[in-house]
Amino acid sequence: xxxxxxxxxxxxxxxxxxxxxxxxxxxxxxxxxxxxxxxxxxxxxxxxxxxxxxxxxxxxxxxxxxxxxxxxxxxxxxxxxxxxxxxxxxxxxxxxxxxxxxxxxxxxxxxxxxxxxxxxxxxxxxxxxxxxxxxxxxxxxxxxxxxxxxxxxxxxxxxxxxxxxxxxxxxxxxxxxxxxxxxxxxxxxxxxxxxxxxxxxxxxxxxxxxxxxxxxxxxxxxxxxxxxxxxxxxxxxxxxxxxxxxxxxxxxxxxxxxxxxxxxxxxxxxxxxxxxxxxxxxxxxxxxxxxxxxxxxxxxxxxxxxxxxxxxxxxxxxxxxxxxx
Amino acid sequence: xxxxxxxxxxxxxxxxxxxxxxxxxxxxxxxxxxxxxxxxxxxxxxxxxxxxxxxxxxxxxxxxxxxxxxxxxxxxxxxxxxxxxxxxxxxxxxxxxxxxxxxxxxxxxxxxxxxxxxxxxxxxxxxxxxxxxxxxxxxxxxxxxxxxxxxxxxxxxxxxxxxxxxxxxxxxxxxxxxxxxxxxxxxxxxxxxxxxxxxxxxxxxxxxxxxxxxxxxxxxxxxxxxxxxxxxxxxxxxxxxxxxxxxxxxxxxxxxxxxxxxxxxxxxxxxxxxxxxxxxxxxxxxxxxxx
Amino acid sequence: xxxxxxxxxxxxxxxxxxxxxxxxxxxxxxxxxxxxxxxxxxxxxxxxxxxxxxxxxxxxxxxxxxxxxxxxxxxxxxxxxxxxxxxxxxxxxxxxxxxxxxxxxxxxxxxxxxxxxxxxxxxxxxxxxxxxxxxxxxxxxxxxxxxxxxxxxxxxxxxxxxxxxxxxxxxxxxxxxxxxxxxxxxxxxxxxxxxxxxxxxxxxxxxxxxxxxxxxxxxxxxxxxxxxxxxxxxxxxxxxxxxxxxxxxxxxxxx
Numbered sequence: 001x002x003x004x005x006x007x008x009x010x011x012x013x014x015x016x017x018x019x020x021x022x023x024x025x026x027x028x029x030x031x032x033x034x035x036x037x038x039x040x041x042x043x044x045x046x047x048x049x050x051x052x053x054x055x056x057x058x059x060x061x062x063x064x065x066x067x068x069x070x071x072x073x074x075x076x077x078x079x080x081x082x083x084x085x086x087x088x089x090x091x092x093x094x095x096x097x098x099x100x101x102x103x104x105x106x107x108x109x110x111x112x113x114x115x116x117x118x119x120x121x122x123x124x125x126x127x128x129x130x131x132x133x134x135x136x137x138x139x140x141x142x143x144x145x146x147x148x149x150x151x152x153x154x155x156x157x158x159x160x161x162x163x164x165x166x167x168x169x170x171x172x173x174x175x176x177x178x179x180x181x182x183x184x185x186x187x188x189x190x191x192x193x194x195x196x197x198x199x200x201x202x203x204x205x206x207x208x209x210x211x212x213x214x215x216x217x218x219x220x221x222x223x224x225x226x227x228x229x230x231x232x233x234x235x236x237x238x239x240x241x242x243x244x245x246x247x248x249x250x251x252x253x254x255x256x257x258x259x260x261x262x263x264x265x266x267x268x269x270x271x272x273x274x275x276x277x278x279x280x281x282x283x284x285x286x287x288x289x290x291x292x293x294x295x296x297x298x299x300x301x302x303x304x305x306x307x308x309x310x311x312x313x314x315x316x317x318x319x320x321x322x323x324x325x
Numbered sequence: 326x327x328x329x330x331x332x333x334x335x336x337x338x339x340x341x342x343x344x345x346x347x348x349x350x351x352x353x354x355x356x357x358x359x360x361x362x363x364x365x366x367x368x369x370x371x372x373x374x375x376x377x378x379x380x381x382x383x384x385x386x387x388x389x390x391x392x393x394x395x396x397x398x399x400x401x402x403x404x405x406x407x408x409x410x411x412x413x414x415x416x417x418x419x420x421x422x423x424x425x426x427x428x429x430x431x432x433x434x435x436x437x438x439x440x441x442x443x444x445x446x447x448x449x450x451x452x453x454x455x456x457x458x459x460x461x462x463x464x465x466x467x468x469x470x471x472x473x474x475x476x477x478x479x480x481x482x483x484x485x486x487x488x489x490x491x492x493x494x495x496x497x498x499x500x501x502x503x504x505x506x507x508x509x510x511x512x513x514x515x516x517x518x519x520x521x522x523x524x525x526x527x528x529x530x531x532x533x534x535x536x537x538x539x540x541x542x543x544x545x546x547x548x549x550x551x552x553x554x555x556x557x558x559x560x561x562x563x564x565x566x567x568x569x570x571x572x573x574x575x576x577x578x579x580x581x582x583x584x585x586x587x588x589x590x591x592x593x594x595x596x597x598x599x600x601x602x603x604x605x606x607x608x609x610x611x612x613x614x615x616x
Numbered sequence: 617x618x619x620x621x622x623x624x625x626x627x628x629x630x631x632x633x634x635x636x637x638x639x640x641x642x643x644x645x646x647x648x649x650x651x652x653x654x655x656x657x658x659x660x661x662x663x664x665x666x667x668x669x670x671x672x673x674x675x676x677x678x679x680x681x682x683x684x685x686x687x688x689x690x691x692x693x694x695x696x697x698x699x700x701x702x703x704x705x706x707x708x709x710x711x712x713x714x715x716x717x718x719x720x721x722x723x724x725x726x727x728x729x730x731x732x733x734x735x736x737x738x739x740x741x742x743x744x745x746x747x748x749x750x751x752x753x754x755x756x757x758x759x760x761x762x763x764x765x766x767x768x769x770x771x772x773x774x775x776x777x778x779x780x781x782x783x784x785x786x787x788x789x790x791x792x793x794x795x796x797x798x799x800x801x802x803x804x805x806x807x808x809x810x811x812x813x814x815x816x817x818x819x820x821x822x823x824x825x826x827x828x829x830x831x832x833x834x835x836x837x838x839x840x841x842x843x844x845x846x847x848x849x850x851x852x853x854x855x856x857x858x859x860x861x862x863x864x865x866x867x868x869x870x871x
Contacts, residue, residue, distance in 0.1 A: 068418045070425070119597075122604050126360050129421055130555055131600060133548075134593045141590035152586070177732050184731035184738060185721040185745070192707055192718045199705035202667055204693035204722035204785055213728055243544060247429055250422065283437040290429035297423040298411055307709060317739060321746045 017312040021172055028164040042164055044276060046232050049167030050225050051268035053174045055252035056261060057221035060178055062250075063258030064187070065214050066194030067120070071132030072222050072249045074139040077241035078112055079105030079223025080230035081149055084158045087231070098161040098231065102170070105227030106220040112139075113219025117212040136246060143238040154237025155230075162232040170228060174221045175313075179261055181217060183315050190214050191259070244286060248275070251289055254296050257305030261313050266304055327458040332581050333574075338465050338534060340573025341472035345527035346550030347557065347565035348479060349401075349520030354560045355496035356516050357413075359420045363404055363428035365547020366435075367521045371397045371528025372445070372538040373435060379446050386448050390471070393529045394522040401521020402514045410510070428543065436540035445536040468530045475523060476566060482519070483562060492516055496560065549576075549589075552596045558609025567607060618681055620645040620821050621666070621697075621789060626675030628661055628845070635661045636845040638675070643789070643838075648815060648822040650836035652829075652856075654865055658845040659825040660702055663791050667699050668692040679789070694722055698787035700778040702794050702825075708767030712758050712777055715766050716749040719784035749784060755817070756780045771798060783818055790814075792824040796831050804828050808835050833857065841865065 031037050037045075058072045083105035091097040116135060120128050144152045181187050189210035192200035201207050230236050248271065256267020278285040296303065311319070346368050353361045374393045378384065384392075408427050412420045451464040483489035491512045494502050503509045524547075531546065532538045549572065557568025572592060579591045605611050619642035628636040636658045643649045651659050664670045666677055671686035678684065684692055698719075707715050724745060730738040753759040756776045761769065766777060775795060782790060795811070796804045808831050815822050826832045832839060833853045841849040841856060843865040849856055856862055 062418075066418070068421060119601065123600070126354075126358070126417065126421065126559075127600070127604065129360065131597065134552070134596045134600075137548075137589060137593040138597065141587075141593065145584075145586050145590060180732055180734045181728075184742070185724050185726075186728055186731055188714065188718050188721055191710060191714075195707035195709060196705045198669065198689070199701065199707070200718065201689035202669070202693060202699055202701075202705075203719040203781060204690050205718060206690050244429070247425065250425075254422065283433055283440065286433040287430050287437060290426035290433070294408060294423050294426035294430065297415070297419045297426070298408070301415060301419045315734070315739075315742075317743050317746065321750075 014312055014316070021168075024168050025165070028168050032163055032165060043232070044272065045164055046162055046167045046228075048269055048272045049164075049171045050162075050228050050232070051249075051252060051272050052171050052265050053221055053225040053228070054249045055256060055268040055271075056174055056178055056264040057218045057225070058249050059253045059256075059258060059260070059264045060181070060190070060214055060218045062253055063260070063263075064182065064194065065190045065211070068126075068129045069116075069132040069218075070129055070243070070246050070250070071116070071136040071139075072218075073241040073243070073245035074132075074136040075109040075113060075219040075222030076226035076229065076245065077139050077143065077236075077238070078109040079226030080236050080241070081105075081143060081155070081226075082108040082223070083227035084155050084230040084236060085149060087161065088155065088158055093159075095159075095161065098159075098166070101231075102166075102224055102227040105230075106223040109223025109226065110216045110220035113215045113222075114212060116219070117215035120211055120215070121208055133243075136241075136243065140238045140242060150237070152238060154235065154240070156235050158230050158234040158236070160231060160234055162228045167228060170224055174224070175261060175265075178217065178221070179313055180315075181213075182261070183318060186210060186213055194259075247290055247293065251293050251296075254293065254301070254303050257303035257308065259307045260303075260305040260309050262310035263303055263305035263308075328581075330457075330459055332577050334459065334461055334465060336574040336577040337570070338468055338573075339577055340570035341469050341476075342527045342531050342534070342569075343550045343553045343573050344566045344569025345472050345475060345523045345530070346547060347554035347569045348476070348562065349524040350551050350554040351557070351559055351562055351565035352492070352516050352520040354554075355562070356492055356499075356513055357409070357420075358499075358560075359409065359417065360424060360551075360559070361409075361517075361520075362421065362424040362551075363431060364401075364520065364524055365551060366428040366431040366543035367397055367401055368524040368528040368531070368547040368550070369435065369538075369540065369543035370400060370431060371525030372532035372542060373439070373528075373540075374525065375529040375532055376443060376445055376538060379448060386467075389448060390526060390529060394526050397525025397528070398518040398522035401524070402518040405514060405517040410513075432540055432543045435543075439540060442537050442539035445532040445538055447536070448533065464533060468534055471526070471530060475526060479519070479523065479562070488512065488515060545589075549592055552592055555606055556596055556599050558606030560610075561606070561608040564606055564608035618678075619643055620680060621823070622676075622678040622681075623662070623666070624676045624678065626662075626665060626672045626677060628658070628665060628670060629673040634845060636665070636672075639842070639845065639847050641840050641847065641850070643821060643823055645788075645821050646819075647837045648811075648824070648835050650832040650839040650853075651823065651825045651842060652827070652832055652839060653842035653848075656844075657842040659842055660793055661845075662842070663699060663793055663825065666692070666791065667697060690722075693785055693787075696786075696788040697791065698782035698785040698789070699791035700775075700782055700793055700795060702797065704774050704778055706766040706774055706778060706781070708765065710766055711763050712753065712766055712769070713746070713749055713762040715777060715781050716752055716784045717745050719781045720745050720749050720752075722785060752780055752784055772803065779814065783814075787820065789821045789823065790818075792822065792826075794825055794827065796826060796828045799828070801830070804831050807831065811835060 061067050061069050083101035086101040086104055087097050119131055123131060143149055149155055189205045192205050193207055193210060197207060252267035252271045255270060257263020278288060349364045350361060371393055374396050375389060378389055378392060404427055408423050409420060412423055451462045453460055453462045483492065491507045495509060495512060553568035553572040554565045556571060557564030575595060576588055576592060580588050621643040623639060623641040626636055626639050653659055665672055668687045668689040676683055676685050679695060679697060684695065724741045726738045726741050750759055750762060753762060758773065758777055758780060769777060796807050799807060812835065836853060839853055839856045840847055841862050848865060849859045849862050
């Protein structure tokens with residue numbers, strides 16, 4: 001089958017993706033009210049959802065833009081704390097406060113993401129890694145010193161608002177928004193920056209705006225993931241969001257594939273199941289995770305689906321573009 | 326007044342340890358332009374090597390120090406050989422991630438083997454000297470002297486030996502140096518060996534100065550030294566020493582006047598602030614890029 | 617009647633090194649202007665100054681009588697100056713079409729908000745981007761390879777793609793940095809005709825840095841010669857060919 005025929009047949013199956021989402025939604029709604037799956041399975045599925053949001057949002061900065069941010073757990077932390085404070089201290093016992101709290105968590109994270117973006121203008125590569133690392137440590141340290149959010153012991157008693165439905169909802173929103181971003185002029189700008197920032201600039205790309213956009217969107221969804229996380233495990237402390245957490249997200253991105261939405265999903269799914277499978281190993285699990293990262297860098301640095309995409313994610317106009325003019 | 330002076334002694338002790346570790350970061354960055362995130366954990370391993378050695382045999386301090394330095398030096402060189410060298414031509418991001426991964430592997434292996442903090446046995450009886458209201462122990466004097474001796478030795482090595490000249494040449498222009506017959510791989514291995522050895526020495530000294538060691542030391546202390554190296558200007562040897570002492574002073578002073586939980590916050594914020602105004606550190610220089 | 621591009625006593629210092637020293641140059645609209653000189657004379661630095669990658673240490677650069685010194689490169693591009701690079705700076709992991717579309721994007725004006733929610737305005741602009749970029753690729757013979765990765769093209773195709781990409785900016789002034797580098801005589805001759813066509817078709821003013829004397833002499837209306845960052849000669853091809861200072865700069869002193 002030639003490439004053109006493959007494209008055409010894949011186009012006809014485009015309805016599969018929305019159908020999958022709809023099916024997932026039905027399943028999620030049903031399982032909320034009927035014991036279709038046990039609570040452990042539900043927990044793992046929600047975790048998969050949160051991890052997909054984390055890996056997709058980090059992929060935007062690390063994969064598509066080719067930067068190196070080590071601080072994604074910091075955005076998760078900001079979102080987790082912000083949303084948890086809202087639901088436990090400001091509007092306690094009000095279930096409909098959950099959705100606004102997730103938005104709030106995302107926005108708090110995004111505002112700091114904006115700051116980091118501005119800091120990144122003059123620096124690249126190694127120095128950005130350093131800055132994001134410092135950011136991660138500062139966030140952790142800051143929360144350890146704020147008694148209002150429980151200091152080193154953290155926040156307890158967070159309501160379990162994150163259902164499978166909400167997790168699915170946010171996964172779809174994240175993928176949809178980031179997909180739209182990628183297949184727009186802003187996405188092209190981001191990728192051009194990765195390829196050659198100087199040439200991109202010379203070709204009229206507003207690199208500063210693009211970096212801000214990428215960081216803000218990435219950190220927003222990192223915060224969203226944090227908010228969902230907080231309302232799933234019901235307890236957070238600064239150590240939940242340290243370099244180990246950031247490394248786990250890095251593994252998801254670089255394992256699944258940089259610069260790919262399908263890769264982000266794949267990485268998150270594989271990682272989640274791997275982490276569950278390795279649980280009995282205790283702390284040795286955290287030896288294997290970074291080891292995987294090292295082997296990936298040595299043998300397959302782009303990951304499983306590096307720079308390649310599942311056809312269904314492409315907008316219609318990209319697939320059906322005129323071939324002759 | 327004496328309080329300040331007393332804290333100053335602590336600052337010098339901490340600063341010299343940070344400087345020793347920071348040197349390892351800067352040396353490696355100088356020759357390979359890569360951040361060796363694993364270095365902080367090598368520092369930690371140095372402390373544990375010392376613990377291991379001391380719990381098995383009782384050797385005089387200098388001998389223990391040399392053995393620890395050799396062992397950590399070899400570990401550093403090994404990591405370079407098997408994890409970094411294959412990635413010399415790869416995009417920088419790959420090398421950074423690998424370094425991060427190696428560091429975490431080392432840290433968590435140590436954590437798995439030693440889940441709890443361990444006390445470090447004193448290698449010799451330390452006596453305290455008092456004068457002018459100040460107290461300084463022979464241990465502190467030893468630590469500071471060893472650090473100074475090592476740093477002076479490194480300075481001599483870099484400025485006066487052919488190895489040092491080659492190392493500096495590579496940090497200026499990695500492309501032409503091999504064309505001049507310099508065995509670049511060997512120089513780089515040596516650099517990692519020496520840098521890691523210094524880090525290991527620092528680990529041992531730190532363990533003696535603050536005699537409870539844990540696997541988390543790599544991230545908690547080792548990465549502080551990384552902050553010091555960056556503040557001073559990563560890649561710059563003098564910057565590493567400057568940054569080390571500067572950070573040591575800042576931390577000791579911060580803890581003296583503020584709750585100790587603020588320490589990390591202040592250190593990392595200092596880093597960010599300095600990078601905003603001097604993006605390449607106090608003594609660092611921007612990389613040249615031909616357009 | 618002032619020139620399209622005016623370089624007025626520009627000096628560029630990098631620390632202790634003076635790459636350009638008091639250089640002045642005028643480029644008339646619609647002309648083809650050549651810049652030649654030995655390696656290291658500062659030619660590419662001049663391009664980098666014009667396109668905003670560097671800011672002049674002193675002096676001024678004016679485009680259409682407005683100062684553009686120190687403007688950011690994307691601003692300069694938006695004003696109508698496009699360029700190619702000596703070492704080909706294509707977006708290697710992007711397709712041929714995507715390379716051109718990146719440059720074309722400055723003609724699209726929808727907001728991030730419109731992008732996030734895939735509003736109709738954005739979809740229309742995107743379709744326009746695809747069509748016009750493809751249309752641009754045709755005369756360059758690259759339309760069939762629109763989906764190939766730029767990094768996989770042949771050398772000649774890559775050079776052509778870089779020019780096509782620059783033209784997507786709809787510039788008035790096109791700067792070409794050694795467009796014939798690595799080409800043999802036959803290829804250079806084809807390129808000469810091709811550039812002549814490009815200039816006519818897209819109504820451009822061309823400035824090119826070149827070492828291939830055939831190309832320079834045949835294509836250019838005026839030539840400026842740089843050496844050690846200074847202008848040592850300027851004139852028509854014939855004047856330059858016979859200029860002793862130029863000969864000396866390239867070949868060394870005559871006996």
